[in-house]
Amino acid sequence: MxxxxxxxxxxxxxxxxxxxxxxxxxxxxxxxxxxxxxxxxxxxxxxxxxxxxxxxxxxxxxxxxxxxxxxxxxxxxxxxxxxxxxxxxxxxxxxxxxxxxxxxxxxxxxxxxxxxxxxxxxxxxxxxxxxxxxxxxxxxxxxxxxxxxxxxxxxxxxxxxxxxxxxxxxxxxxxxxxxxxxxxxxxxxxxxxxxxxxxxxxxxxxxxxxxxxxxxxxxxxxxxxxxxxxxxxxxxxxxxxxxxxxMVGAELRQLQAPAPASPSAPVRLAVDHLSLPRPHAFAIALDDVCLDVRGGEIVSIAGVAGNGQDELFDAISGETRAGTPGAVRIDGAECGRRGVNTRRRLNAAFVPEERLGHGAVPRMKLSSNVVLTRHATREGLVKSGVVNFTGAREVVDRVTQLFDVRKGSPDPEASALSGGNLQKFVVGREFDRKPGVLVVCQPTWGVDAGAATTIRQALIDLARQGAAVLVISQDLDEILEISDRVAVISKGRLSPPVDARGITREGIGLLMGGAHHGEGAAHAH
Amino acid sequence: MRIELIRRPEHSRTMVVLSPIIAIALTVIAGFFVFLAIGVDPLQALYIYFIEPLTAGWSIEALFVKAVPIILVAVGLSLCYLANNWNIGAEGQFAAGAIAGSVFPILVPGWNGPEVMVAMLVMGVLGGMLYAAIPALLKIRFGANEILTSLMLVYVAQLFLDWLARGPWRNPEGHNFPDSRPFDGGQVLPVLVGSDVRISLVFAVVAVIVAWFVLRRTLTGFQISVLGQAPRAGAFAGFSQNRMILLTFLVSGGLAGLAGICEVAGPIGMLRTTVSPGYGFTGIIVAFLGRLNPIGIFFAGLLLALSYLGGEGMQIALGISDQITRVFQGMLLFFVLACDTLIYYRIRFVRTGQHPAGEAKHGRA
Structure with missing residues (x-):
């Protein structure tokens, strides 16, 4: 050497x-x-x-x-x-x-x-x-x-x-x-x-x-x-x-990506003319966002950070309610004005970008963090208002097995996990529900290459089993690797999705700069 | 030599238990020097303050009489604090409960069957709840800082009580003393054991057990902790911050109100210009000393009750002002909060000299 x-x-x-x-x-x-x-x-x-x-x-x-x-x-x-x-x-x-x-x-x-x-x-x-x-x-x-x-x-x-x-x-x-x-x-x-x-x-x-x-x-x-x-x-x-x-010290697995679903597959997640004012002075307003994600495909949203990704995620997850019920539909059900738990009961699952403090409570055990997103999904974790922490620990064990989460004790606090392992946990927590719609923001942000491959493969497998997967990411390599279609968000506006097979980094890059709507680009300077 | 705080990867379970014990020890040591400074024999003073009240049957009874209102208040406050709602106004909610609960015995003195006590307790709880709802609603609607609003409302309630006791509710046969007419019959809380330990001890124990169960096992308790620790994660879980502000304020106000009516319908037996020697504020110390854990609060409540008895003992035996009680309570809260740091951080001593300024500092100069 x-x-x-x-x-x-x-x-x-x-x-x-x-x-x-x-x-x-x-x-x-x-x-x-x-x-x-x-x-x-x-x-x-x-x-x-x-x-x-x-x-x-x-x-x-x-x-x-x-x-x-x-x-x-x-x-x-x-x-x-x-x-x-x-x-x-x-x-x-x-x-x-x-x-x-x-x-x-x-x-x-x-x-x-x-x-x-x-x-x-x-x-x-x-x-x-x-x-x-x-x-x-x-x-x-x-x-x-x-x-x-x-x-x-x-x-x-x-x-x-x-x-x-x-x-x-x-x-x-x-x-x-x-x-x-x-x-x-x-x-x-x-x-x-x-x-x-x-x-x-x-x-x-x-x-x-x-x-x-x-x-x-x-x-x-x-x-x-x-x-x-x-x-x-x-x-x-x-x-x-x-x-x-x-870097990793081992040969990386290659991703296995079978053929995507047919274009006639049902739309499982629909965002329909979603507009939202900016919630505070430093946020981005969403402007007429339209997007369909079909069962069996992965659609990615590319974009430079701070162009409305967080606001869009919150609107799709239900943390921010939309103005009209039809603005967000999950498996056809209108839920634009419904909260995050109604959407979870429609078998949708969400993974936010920020792991600590948003996706997980840092000073709570992993089992409590399972309850965080799954208390209202009618799977027996809460009965008559009493939490079944034993059941939650079983979920932790399953997620640990499935995603190889490395931790020092069976049920540590979330903040004791390394960033990559916590990401595997918060992603695995939602995978364990076998969701029909999965919206995930920065799925491999700060995660090492080995764990990133695991997570990306899981996203592909989930989609190929019939789920609609929406990925919001700033990592172009990741987007090109896993997506079937790609849209770009810029200043709160979303470009129409294009087929990921025909697109290059440069093509996405031009869209990121705002080239898909001329007036937007003109305003930029 | 420089002292650094290093964040622990996980909170230390040992320190959760040890931190209040260290705080108590530091309080005793600091108290030693306080007594030395005011010129009394520190060992004798500490004996009178902390040990003597535990040596007689009547004083142990008095310990429980004082502990009951403190525990009721502190259990409610702990729920508030866990949810990150800083209700500092339990003293006012205590007074509001005392006033509301006294409506029947003062305005309908003839109603003194056993059933009137139920009505008095309900009124006391409602009075405390309504009074606590004011800072809660101000916070929800206007984002007003609840520390300020709840604290200022304490003085409003106390002055209103003072005016009632001196004015419209003064006992016409009371020789112009600023007291209401004494409660009698069913208007007085039944005695449980001894001469002064009343049924309110049962309320306190029940409150401790119920709060413990709610926090440990129920979804409501889980919501309180999540919203208190990570509001953004709480929103992601679909929990409502505003609902929890209202709920925790109502529960803590209700328990403070219950403590208030139990005090006037129990040990005091009438409404006076002041009905509390500061139980509402002491509850804050007890909540933290008890680690915001209902079981811990039970024992911390007994300890703080001891500090009241010790203060009275000092006054009698050594002629020292009973303000010494406040000094001890203040020191205790100070040390408890300081020692809490040890739960999440450990201390490291670094020799200085070899590392110039600029460690972990970068960027512009």
Whole structure:
């Protein structure tokens, strides 16, 4: 196995003395060793991918490199010299910049003002604006320094973060999941910028779990698993499946997708001209949403986060009531004005995006969390107002078996489960009812690759047994993998669904930007 | 040296039991220094405060007399608090129950058969419920903060009671004392054991058992916990937040009202300008000291009743103001809430010096 700086020759990798080398980095938290003897090196002018599942230790390592955490052991060498990076300011002084996954911008201020706030010693505003314009032109990051951040799209906000980072003239830029909030087109623009950076011999440490884009742009990859480096490779020479199995440590199962149901199958879930005003100032109004899901098929709703997905989910589940009874129909029954439990009794099941606090009560046992969604479905869990917790524990056991939920005790509190295992539980809790209609939001969000395959296969199997499955997801790979038809939600409006077999990432991406309704796109700017 | 709180993956069942015991121990230690500061022998004072009341038959009886209203109030409050409804106004609901329950014995003094007690108890419960419905409806309709509304309504009820006892309901044959006419016959709660432990002890025990069952086994109890801990998950389960606000306020108001009428129809035997030495507020401490668990509340109620008796004992034996009771109750609540942190967090001591500022801090500088 190739670990350590330059132990094996990778012909496509930029040559030279490593810009940054980590030697034996170890970080212990109370009971967990998050990083265990990590060795790797970043060469000048390379885009270096850091790959790993959730909990593999990527964030810890990055925080150490950026000075936000101190390692328990090991050393960092910058241009060959050992350095101690005491805090983020020290990292910036060395020439290490970071672009965070979640932005830290003030909405009410302009681009230039936001950037001035981040600089240790900001120049006068006129000069700063000129520098911003210069940097943004050089790197293909079109940005008006006078724009107010609140008016910018997510992609533009990320450009502000990148420009802010570039103004500090870093030699190494750390990017944490930079494309997770971007449309495919915005991601392509970002890749152009990254290529210009490496052309100037700057280096990028690129953290992502999107293997296709890592293959596309990265020169070298270090793969972490359980806090250790398990390998390094040239991602352009590997298949995505091989990268995934390196991350997971096992070969991934391929999804089995038999033929979808015939177009004449009955419509089991219908959303009919559903419009809803925005419930609060930061929400999205739903505008005339129409959608049919037939028994036997999986329909997916793609879209960038915050375009009305949550509001649509709440309206379909019944947490928000629609204005008219006919706006939502389950197996033909009008239930637009009925609550979530009426809809569950019509054999519909719902899995929200937020696991803790919405799909499950964090400080309650799994058995209580079974009762949470199944107390009103007339399956004997509540008799004369008394809860049958023994029966609920049997459900927990069944779900555990079915979805391989890993837990420390037979019936722990929901918050004691890891994110992936809790997701398997909240999905399995609904599967155990054998629902006729399943609406699931972000089914594999934050779940490792192995569990994601399990959940996706279960969704396909459920659909092929005759259920109507609606998936709301921001993960295009997932959508393309499992869907029969795809619709895109943008600013509260839903595009007509199209056949998933004929569509490409780019096609979905254009719809995400709002291209399906011309006036919507015109309003966007 | 720096102290860090580390979140536990799961709440500690040991600490659920230990936390009130640690809190009591810390209260005793703090009390030791309080007595030292005011210049009395701390050991003697602690003996008089905590031990002596348990050494005589009559004082054990007095313990139960004081514990009953506190337990009734605290059981109701625990339901409110579990549902995340901060009813601070049990003292006012207690007074409202006392007033409503006294309507018949004061306005129809001749009706004093055994059946009048049923009517008085029903009136007392209804009075407390209606009074508690005010902050509940204000919260549901206007989103008014129930902590403020329920607390302010305490003073309204107390002043109304004061006016009644001095004015229209004053006993015409009472030599101008601000008391109502004394209740008699069926208007007085029957004695259960001894001379002063009345049937209201049965009400308290029944309330404890019913509340325990509701919380442990029923869907209503489950709704209370879910809505209290995770309102969004409660909505996903199809539970109504507003229904639960009203229900928990009505139950806690009803129990406080019951405690109120049992107090005036029992140990006091008439309506006075004040009918409670602060049972409604003490109930808050008892609810938390009892871990919002009805069984725990039963024992916590006895402990707080002891603090009242101890305060009286201090006044008699050492001439210290009975305000010492409030000091002890305040310290106890303070330590209970502080120790509760240990249920969800454990403490870690970190040596400082090697880690500069900036740990776990990132982003802009």
């Amino acid at each position: 190739a670990t350590g700086a330059g132990a094996v020759d990778f012909p496509n990798r930029p040559k030279g003395e490593p810009l940054l080398a980590a030697i034996g980095i170890t970080k212990d938290f109370a009971t967990i060793r998050a990083n265990d003897d990590i060795n790797f090196a970043i060469h000048p002018g390379e885009i270096h991918a850091l790959l790993g599942e959730n909990g593999a230790g990527k964030s810890t390592l990055v925080k150490i490199l950026y000075g936000a955490l101190q390692p328990t052991g090991g050393e960092i060498r910058w241009k060959g010299k050992p350095v101690a990076i005491a805090n983020p300011a020290a990292a910036r002084a060395l020439g290490i910049g970071m672009v965070f996954q979640h932005f830290s911008l003030f909405d009410a201020l302009t681009v230039a003002e936001n950037i001035a706030l981040a600089l240790a010693d900001p120049p006068p505003m006129n000069q700063l604006r000129a520098r911003i314009e210069k940097v943004s032109a050089e790197y293909g990051l079109p940005l008006n320094p006078r724009s107010v951040v609140a008016d910018l799209s997510v992609g533009e906000r990320q450009r502000v973060e990148i420009v802010r980072c570039l103004l500090q003239e870093p030699q190494l830029i750390i990017m944490d999941e930079p494309t997770s909030v971007l449309t495919p087109q915005e991601a392509d623009d970002l890749f152009v910028t990254l290529n210009r950076l490496v052309a100037e011999k700057k280096s990028v440490l690129y953290i992502s779990h999107r293997l296709e884009e890592v293959k596309q742009i990265c020169h070298h990859a270090t793969i972490l698993r359980h806090g250790k480096v398990v390998g390094e490779c040239d991602p352009q020479q590997e298949t995505a499946a091989r990268l995934a199995s390196l």
